[in-house]
Amino acid sequence: MGHLSRIWHVKFGEHVLCSQGPINVYSFGEDTTRQKWELSLDLTGLEGPKGSLKHCTTDSCHSGKNIWSAAVSNREGQASLIATGGADGKIVISGGKAKTGTDQSYEDFDLDLSFVDVLEQIQKDSGSLSINPLPKGSFKHTFQKYAFLSDSRVITTTSPGRMFVADIQETPQWKEVRLPGEVVTDLRSYNVMKTVASETVVLGSAAGNIYLLQSGRPIRPVGNLSGKIQDILPLVGASVQNWQAVITVLGADRAYIISYNASTDEAKVGDLTLSLQEHYIPTAAAQVGSAIILGSRVGVVTLYPLPQDKAGMVLPQNWSRDPKTKDAITAIVALPGSSSNFLTTCRDGKYRMYTIWHENRGFDLRHEISPPMGMIEGAWFTATENPELILHGFKGKQFVYYNATTSAVLASLECGGAHRSFAITSPRTNPNALRLIFTKSSHLRFYSQSTSFLRTLKEGGHGREIRAVACSSSSKYIATAAEDTVIRIWSPSPTGIGFKCLATLEKHSSGIQSLKWQGDNTLISCGGSEELFIWKITKIDSDYDTLAIKCEAVWNFHTKDKDLRVMAFDHIGGWEHHDEIAIALSNSTIQTYSYGASTREFKFGSEATYTGACPTQLKCMPNGGDILVAYTDGHLAIWTRPLWDPYPEEPIPNKAPLSIELLLKLHQSSIKSLDAVNPVDGRWIIATGGDDNALVITDLRCDDDTGKYVVNGRYRVSSAHGAAVTGLKIIRDDEDVVEVVTVSNDQRIKLWRAEPQKDGQGMKITLQDNKYCGVADAGDLEVIESGKVMVGGVGMEVWEFQPFKWL
Amino acid sequence: MGKSSKDKRDAYYRLAKEQGWRARSAFKLLQLDEEFNLFEDVTRVVDLCAAPGSWSQVLSRVLIKNEQFGRCAWEDREAKFRQRMLNVIPSEPTTQEESQQQEQKDAEMGNIPEESGDRPDVKIVSIDLQPISPLPGVITLRADITHPATVPLLLKALDPCYDPETSTSQQAQHPVDLVISDGAPDVTGLHDLDIYVQSQLLFAALNLALCVLKPGGKFVAKIFRGRNVDLLYAQLKVFFEKVYVAKPRSSRASSVEAFIVCINFQPPEGFKASLEEPLGVGSRLSELQEQQQDPISQAEPPKAGDDGITEVILEDVSGSDNKNRWIAPFIACGDLSAFDSDASYKLAADHVSLPPVQPPTAPPYKRAIELRRQNGGAYGKSPNRCTQ
Numbered sequence A: 001m002g003h004l005s006r007i008w009h010v011k012f013g014e015h016v017l018c019s020q021g022p023i024n025v026y027s028f029g030e031d032t033t034r035q036k037w038e039l040s041l042d043l044t045g046l047e048g049p050k051g052s053l054k055h056c057t058t059d060s061c062h063s064g065k066n067i068w069s070a071a072v073s074n075r076e077g078q079a080s081l082i083a084t085g086g087a088d089g090k091i092v093i094s095g096g097k098a099k100t101g102t103d104q105s106y107e108d109f110d111l112d113l114s115f116v117d118v119l120e121q122i123q124k125d126s127g128s129l130s131i132n133p134l135p136k137g138s139f140k141h142t143f144q145k146y147a148f149l150s151d152s153r154v155i156t157t158t159s160p161g162r163m164f165v166a167d168i169q170e171t172p173q174w175k176e177v178r179l180p181g182e183v184v185t186d187l188r189s190y191n192v193m194k195t196v197a198s199e200t201v202v203l204g205s206a207a208g209n210i211y212l213l214q215s216g217r218p219i220r221p222v223g224n225l226s227g228k229i230q231d232i233l234p235l236v237g238a239s240v241q242n243w244q245a246v247i248t249v250l251g252a253d254r255a256y257i258i259s260y261n262a263s264t265d266e267a268k269v270g271d272l273t274l275s276l277q278e279h280y281i282p283t284a285a286a287q288v289g290s291a292i293i294l295g296s297r298v299g300v301v302t303l304y305p306l307p308q309d310k311a312g313m314v315l316p317q318n319w320s321r322d323p324k325t326k327d328a329i330t331a332i333v334a335l336p337g338s339s340s341n342f343l344t345t346c347r348d349g350k351y352r353m354y355t356i357w358h359e360n361r362g363f364d365l366r367h368e369i370s371p372p373m374g375m376i377e378g379a380w381f382t383a384t385e386n387p388e389l390i391l392h393g394f395k396g397k398q399f400v401y402y403n404a405t406t407s408a409v410l411a412s413l414e415c416g417g418a419h420r421s422f423a424i425t426s427p428r429t430n431p432n433a434l435r436l437i438f439t440k441s442s443h444l445r446f447y448s449q450s451t452s453f454l455r456t457l458k459e460g461g462h463g464r465e466i467r468a469v470a471c472s473s474s475s476k477y478i479a480t481a482a483e484d485t486v487i488r489i490w491s492p493s494p495t496g497i498g499f500k501c502l503a504t505l506e507k508h509s510s511g512i513q514s515l516k517w518q519g520d521n522t523l524i525s526c527g528g529s530e531e532l533f534i535w536k537i538t539k540i541d542s543d544y545d546t547l548a549i550k551c552e553a554v555w556n557f558h559t560k561d562k563d564l565r566v567m568a569f570d571h572i573g574g575w576e577h578h579d580e581i582a583i584a585l586s587n588s589t590i591q592t593y594s595y596g597a598s599t600r601e602f603k604f605g606s607e608a609t610y611t612g613a614c615p616t617q618l619k620c621m622p623n624g625g626d627i628l629v630a631y632t633d634g635h636l637a638i639w640t641r642p643l644w645d646p647y648p649e650e651p652i653p654n655k656a657p658l659s660i661e662l663l664l665k666l667h668q669s670s671i672k673s674l675d676a677v678n679p680v681d682g683r684w685i686i687a688t689g690g691d692d693n694a695l696v697i698t699d700l701r702c703d704d705d706t707g708k709y710v711v712n713g714r715y716r717v718s719s720a721h722g723a724a725v726t727g728l729k730i731i732r733d734d735e736d737v738v739e740v741v742t743v744s745n746d747q748r749i750k751l752w753r754a755e756p757q758k759d760g761q762g763m764k765i766t767l768q769d770n771k772y773c774g775v776a777d778a779g780d781l782e783v784i785e786s787g788k789v790m791v792g793g794v795g796m797e798v799w800e801f802q803p804f805k806w807l
Numbered sequence B: 001m002g003k004s005s006k007d008k009r010d011a012y013y014r015l016a017k018e019q020g021w022r023a024r025s026a027f028k029l030l031q032l033d034e035e036f037n038l039f040e041d042v043t044r045v046v047d048l049c050a051a052p053g054s055w056s057q058v059l060s061r062v063l064i065k066n067e068q069f070g071r072c073a074w075e076d077r078e079a080k081f082r083q084r085m086l087n088v089i090p091s092e093p094t095t096q097e098e099s100q101q102q103e104q105k106d107a108e109m110g111n112i113p114e115e116s117g118d119r120p121d122v123k124i125v126s127i128d129l130q131p132i133s134p135l136p137g138v139i140t141l142r143a144d145i146t147h148p149a150t151v152p153l154l155l156k157a158l159d160p161c162y163d164p165e166t167s168t169s170q171q172a173q174h175p176v177d178l179v180i181s182d183g184a185p186d187v188t189g190l191h192d193l194d195i196y197v198q199s200q201l202l203f204a205a206l207n208l209a210l211c212v213l214k215p216g217g218k219f220v221a222k223i224f225r226g227r228n229v230d231l232l233y234a235q236l237k238v239f240f241e242k243v244y245v246a247k248p249r250s251s252r253a254s255s256v257e258a259f260i261v262c263i264n265f266q267p268p269e270g271f272k273a274s275l276e277e278p279l280g281v282g283s284r285l286s287e288l289q290e291q292q293q294d295p296i297s298q299a300e301p302p303k304a305g306d307d308g309i310t311e312v313i314l315e316d317v318s319g320s321d322n323k324n325r326w327i328a329p330f331i332a333c334g335d336l337s338a339f340d341s342d343a344s345y346k347l348a349a350d351h352v353s354l355p356p357v358q359p360p361t362a363p364p365y366k367r368a369i370e371l372r373r374q375n376g377g378a379y380g381k382s383p384n385r386c387t388q
């Protein structure tokens, strides 16, 4: 209780007349929480004023990032609006009165009811103790399963076998469902219950009986399957009228389909079955185009052709060979407006998207992402013009309800942890409203919200300093990577102002050091804990506008403790079957690898160790494999190695040893930024920025006879900035003029022009422009289109410049 | 992070424990001294923001015990060997004999008590908000350097006969040769705020230094090189003949930390230090700057030439306003064979991770923040960038 840290702000919130009730007080702390307190004041006492403070709630409003600014409205008698600005760049609002009046509005309540509470309410209303027979002897009275019959009607089964239903009119009004005695006995102790269609639930019992319960109608048995009913999985995406569901039976070698025929009002159980592989336990089911997709308890996704006949057993046609998880698939849904793409959610905290090949011949993983949840339990798309993906699940002890499209937490509720019975419903067009019912310490908790607790006023960005900015080949996407371990993909906003965040990639476990694109669809990132990932970024054809992102490969040549940092990398070159990359590690080594285009595997090539100094930058010269590496000791090395086989048939890595071809001292201390260009054949201009505040331009040429590098000159501007020069790009490389943009921790962005003197001796350097830059602790600089650079640091900024000012 | 893991990630953390320093910061001061000869002819020193006291330890051992610490205290022998091999540094010793001699010499440079016996004329006063465990020959005070009441406390510690009741002056009777300050705020992560608070600590240290420093004295202080740091450099230049910004190799290249080294204290004519009118607020400093003849000339031969890099005479056509701004020359300290504070090292197979010499003094909420960091909270999962 209270803050675990320094407190940044304390603000008064809503109050009634001071003397008549407590005043709400809000505090905001370094522990990233917002806390609500009630201050009761007594100003009349003889010994002077007295007060007491009562703690009410603790909320995190910026997903665990610092809250830097806060404002609270405190007009008398009006619910306060609380606005906060966070280190994530977001401005969010909470509190106030929700807008009501729409058809689909929900009430706001949060009830905690014991079994006895519910019984008492039923008795009070109906006057009788129980309409269903009570079990003999002492029996534990607990709630078991929940299901929503509709937005405003929820049903629960209980351990004695009785069923209660609540109609929600402001608050839930409980009634008991009248059941035949044998049904009560059958459902006692064990039962499963799922909503399969509007106003319809299906129940199953340990004895294998299946029941259909529709609103306003008595329960009816519709079949028996020999064995204990394990689960009932609504077939998501099947017809709404003639709904279907998949019923699983403990230990069975098949799953049973229940099909409802709306015109005959008949439900057929088990005429159709799906053959199961050994030990296959289905946990989710959906119809996607002309296929039925099942997900299993151990993460396997299986495709069945949609049965053409009314009866018989269907054999699986395809299944995921590499499921990438061992956890249960919790939901499957087709992407909106698509008959070949579907999404799965999983208890491993990830959701994945797949594309089914032509004629159901197979399916491919396209997208794999971990939203900030520990376990995802379900997903649905809003029925809006631009569909949004809504997820729910658990994170630690919280139930989390999350908009994956806007990255907004719509509700977060302390529920005691995963593995509990719950049911959830939400209006299809308004994901911000929510009803959730679950068991918590044998009580029933019923929560309803009319709108999300937090409303985002302004979208944010990274929660910490951006360390790398990279623009894809055709300038379609910009990727940023930050100390917050997250990569974000942006595209210029449709409004022309600012950028729209298309995706966040959360897989790194420590700060990211470097980021580069290969074309528009491959992104490579590296950072601490020996992590280097290759990402595939594509577009899926559906009404859901999203990028499909998957980590295609993980570099895994780890040391025992996995505690080196991958400081930098670059692409050496590409061949028909493989690519070669070079990486720099914090233990002063550089290594080369081949990466097979189809094997998606790294193979070790060669390795070289420098003095012990940490490498900071690595860049390959596009001449067949020389590697420029900058170090913390201010040196720049050109590593070289003989070409192995210029056109290898197979992805064989180049094993030739690396040696230093040229070693140059350029800075007094760490080289923080580097760029190199090749304005004319055999000539190199390398620009470096240092921790020593200096900008150095190195002029190199390749000797025609010996093939060795020759230094034409090294030219230094000592006090180029007041602080470390952390970002640098060469933006123009004509034969006689080179222009360089630099940024520094001194928050200046500068444009330099370097002109080699005619006689080949000396370099004229002029400072062309010098502006204040709003980005603190800049980490990188990238040209995002001709005449535009983006600075990334604490936030991002785009600078336009006129590079050819004097021409 | 495991104990050994930190030893690997941070060579100076490991060295500090092995060599008995209370904090890895000791190496920063030693490396600054190596470059600037800070302790030459120094007997009276004030160490501000000194807890847990590794800088005071250095002072105590160098000035009182007359010990000397050379490069070999932080030299990475393997790196040196590789540097010679790769020609990063010229390969001096050629024969084996010579290299043995060199090693002998290197070894001697480390930690040799010159004369035994303490020097009685030495005076060291250390101040911090946090308590500092006692050190031989060091007077420790617990005080806030930004508080005016700290001045009389410090003056009294320097001159026991100083009487704050009767004395009208805030100037030390027996001024000191050197004022050092390693002060850093508990960073919040809000850059502008952290840099501002750091600059206020720097001004507090400067204001104290102005009261106690003798003409010709030196001032060394931690600085965050961030926005408007060039204004600070220019302001310090009002009081000292030479101002450098220095980065010891033991300070991480990835942190914004650097040290300002000010040499030859020359207060402007008629200047009287006064805590009633401290520098850093109001317009006093800019007035002083106006009076200065030529604020930015620092007759400093460009270091170019000796490293073969041509220093370019820059032409500024940007038209930007550089009034009252000046960039102090940068100097990296600690030679190239020093351990690299950003690199990861391999530990010997039999490496035993030592416990810290002194547990760091940290406010209680630090623990909570540490926990949250581990959970990937506000700072992401990476370790804090601002090192001690």
Ligand SMILES: C[S@@+](CC[C@H](N)C(=O)[O-])C[C@H]1O[C@@H](n2cnc3c(N)ncnc32)[C@H](O)[C@@H]1O
Pocket: B022, B023, B025, B026, B048, B049, B050, B051, B052, B053, B054, B055, B056, B127, B128, B129, B130, B143, B144, B145, B146, B182, B183, B184, B185, B186, B201, B388
């Ligand atoms: C990096 S530590 C100093 C380490 C020290 N030089 C050593 O070698 O052990 C920074 C110190 O500044 C101190 N500090 C911060 N603000 C201060 C203030 N206003 N007055 C005195 N000390 C302060 C902190 O208590 C902390 O101990």
